[in-house]
Amino acid sequence: MSFGGFFGVGAKEYAVPWGMLDYDPDLGGYRFQITAEQLRSAPSLSRARGQDWPDRESEQDLHDYYQVTYYWLFP
Helix, strand or coil, X not given: CEECCXXXXXXXXXXXXXXXXXXXXXXXXXXXXXXXXXXXHCCEECCCCCCCCCCHXXXXXXXXXXXXXXXXXXX
């Protein structure tokens, strides 16, 4: 997801843990319960810094922020 910018220039990109997404066949897409403010305050991605997502530390920060169980703990 992204916020801000103009035609994608200067926009911040945000990841959302898969555990927060609910597939709705009637919608033909995913639903999630996140407010715009939660998303704006979430850890963001930075192409300018060459940030390498998903590294494990960044994934942990993201899951901790949204209070979602780490998917890699499931067998």
